[in-house]
Amino acid sequence: MPFREAIRLALRVIWTQKMKSSFSIIGVFIGVTFLIAVVSVVEGMNEYMTESFANKLLGVNTFQLRRYPGVQMGDISSETRRQWRRRPRITYEDARAVEAGLSVPVLVAWESSRRGVVEFDGKVARDIDLIGVTEEWFAIRKMDMEAGRAFSAQEVRTGQPVIVLGNELAERLFEDRDPVGREVRVRKIPYRVIGVAESQGSVFGMSLDKFAVAPALSPIKRYVNPPRVLDELKVQATSLQELQAAISETEAIMRSRRGLRPTQESNFSIETADAVLDFWDNINRFLMTALPGLVSISLVVGGIVIMNIMLMAVAERTREIGIRKSLGARRRDIMRQFLVESATLATVGAAMGIAFGLGMAALVQATTFLPARVAPWSIVVGVLLGAGVGIGAGLYPASRAARLDPVEAIRHE
Amino acid sequence: MSAELLIRVSDLTREYQMGAETVYALRGVDMAIRPNEYVAIMGPSGSGKSTLMNLIGCLDSPTGGEYWLNGMEVSQMPDDELARVRNREIGFVFQTFNLLPRASALHNVELPLIYAGVNGRVRRQQAARALERVGLADRMEHKPNELSGGQRQRVAIARALVNDPSILLADEPTGNLDSSTSSEIMAVFDELYHQGQTVVMVTHEADIAAHARRVVTLLDGVVHSDTVREAA
Numbered sequence: 065m066p067f068r069e070a071i072r073l074a075l076r077v078i079w080t081q082k083m084k085s086s087f088s089i090i091g092v093f094i095g096v097t098f099l100i101a102v103v104s105v106v107e108g109m110n111e112y113m114t115e116s117f118a119n120k121l122l123g124v125n126t127f128q129l130r131r132y133p134g135v136q137m138g139d140i141s142s143e144t145r146r147q148w149r150r151r152p153r154i155t156y157e158d159a160r161a162v163e164a165g166l167s168v169p170v171l172v173a174w175e176s177s178r179r180g181v182v183e184f185d186g187k188v189a190r191d192i193d194l195i196g197v198t199e200e201w202f203a204i205r206k207m208d209m210e211a212g213r214a215f216s217a218q219e220v221r222t223g224q225p226v227i228v229l230g231n232e233l234a235e236r237l238f239e240d241r242d243p244v245g246r247e248v249r250v251r252k253i254p255y256r257v258i259g260v261a262e263s264q265g266s267v268f269g270m271s272l273d274k275f276a277v278a279p280a281l282s283p284i285k286r287y288v289n290p291p292r293v294l295d296e297l298k299v300q301a302t303s304l305q306e307l308q309a310a311i312s313e314t315e316a317i318m319r320s321r322r323g324l325r326p327t328q329e330s331n332f333s334i335e336t337a338d339a340v341l342d343f344w345d346n347i348n349r350f351l352m353t354a355l356p357g358l359v360s361i362s363l364v365v366g367g368i369v370i371m372n373i374m375l376m377a378v379a380e381r382t383r384e385i386g387i388r389k390s391l392g393a394r395r396r397d398i399m400r401q402f403l404v405e406s407a408t409l410a411t412v413g414a415a416m417g418i419a420f421g422l423g424m425a426a427l428v429q430a431t432t433f434l435p436a437r438v439a440p441w442s443i444v445v446g447v448l449l450g451a452g453v454g455i456g457a458g459l460y461p462a463s464r465a466a467r468l469d470p471v472e473a474i475r476h477e
Numbered sequence: 478m479s480a481e482l483l484i485r486v487s488d489l490t491r492e493y494q495m496g497a498e499t500v501y502a503l504r505g506v507d508m509a510i511r512p513n514e515y516v517a518i519m520g521p522s523g524s525g526k527s528t529l530m531n532l533i534g535c536l537d538s539p540t541g542g543e544y545w546l547n548g549m550e551v552s553q554m555p556d557d558e559l560a561r562v563r564n565r566e567i568g569f570v571f572q573t574f575n576l577l578p579r580a581s582a583l584h585n586v587e588l589p590l591i592y593a594g595v596n597g598r599v600r601r602q603q604a605a606r607a608l609e610r611v612g613l614a615d616r617m618e619h620k621p622n623e624l625s626g627g628q629r630q631r632v633a634i635a636r637a638l639v640n641d642p643s644i645l646l647a648d649e650p651t652g653n654l655d656s657s658t659s660s661e662i663m664a665v666f667d668e669l670y671h672q673g674q675t676v677v678m679v680t681h682e683a684d685i686a687a688h689a690r691r692v693v694t695l696l697d698g699v700v701h702s703d704t705v706r707e708a709a
Binding site for chain 1: 531534536537556557560561563564565569571575576577579588589591592593636640
């Protein structure tokens, strides 16, 4: 029997036994749905992590000099944390020494921040990132102004009480009014709004627009940190090579300032987007390792169901098999008929799984902060898995059908 | 052996193992059938006539002895070649029709052609012609349960004939039919015989056997009598 004939026959049988067929495809369906949806979300996360998260928050070719890592990932023992807290803080002098000592062209900015409250005209915005920075911070963060302007080196040096508001904060305090030129208060101290930043979007569903930035030396310095101390020094180089050069120079400067001997560990940390991406790679690798396990469980279950249904089909259709054999069907014709039937069943399940998985990915994309990106390979794998499971599960029932004795099969009722 | 012979069986035996017991269904049958014979195989139940029919139809393999069909030794054939012989050389008509219940009359008749590798329009044309030959041109798309018993048996005959077999075998072809339908069906067999078709049928009814030109009687697994009647 030609292959095309076998498929047509299989589709007819599947169609006439819709109920039974839908049971048997459900396992494969779930497995493939899962595969497509998870792979899509993971792939989406991948792109998101590299293109927006790491680069938006930490910047391309940028490193942070800090007392201890700002982005802490994985298991960190309390012992390590205690050690971190014993480290000396990064001081203004440290920052100035690094700035002065770097030989490659870089952008440098100080940054210190703390959560706090911003008030305007009786309205109170809580849980706002209050950030004290130097002027090049805006360039490193690639933050443009929607209205007004960022502050200048002059304003930083002289510690002017001016402030740039995040998009959402500005909207919350001012609604439709123009914030530029008005005064907001942070801990009772008035700051003149000189600019509103363009929206920075969100990361993992958290808005990046709930902040207020003031010059590092403005009165905000007393709120965000102890005197003459900063959270981090941001350094942005123009290329990866220069970034690496800047990192080793910074390390050398800091170690010499702190009088560390070569055997001693650095008591400060230098952080790049790579660290975050490495961590994400670990999660990614874990998901991609765990995924086949999860998918194969449902596929094995699906395969067993299909095998059962096919065994039932062979038992129910013993007479049909006998008739076909009496009319000249060879073993391989019967074998093929049942194999194609189970493969078709599973492939139909896989196809539905793909459609549903794509739908789920789109739904996740639309309703949560998780991005989804469909990986074409996952669709190919889905189809192949479906067909594979169908053939695997059909093998035993099909060979039983093929080996039936025609005389006995035809008498079977 | 003579090339004239269509079927030659010699010392054909068939034993069944029923638990510890061995049942001897055929104990050594010798028989020869020439082209365009019309043979009825008779005998009481248990005489081995159905077993012989299944062996001749290549649905079963003998325990011992030889079976030659059209110059080929069928008794030594592997499974796949037997399937080919069933497909090309033999048309089998069963007592219970054995049509596929979910398939149309046309599709049922197409089945042997499918296994012969005939495709598409040619296949449908051949199947339709076979149905026309048995007078069912207007019932092609009917399912078996939409047909009368006689019509079903006609479909089965069309299916048996569609590959133009050397021999048409019928196992109690009228066993499930009433008497008027039986004579209709027998008329079809008679007509096919007159057209040159070799027909071998198993029956236990004398009036059905009377249609044949030769009657072979089996008793206890051996040939008891073999009589040729001159044309009536």
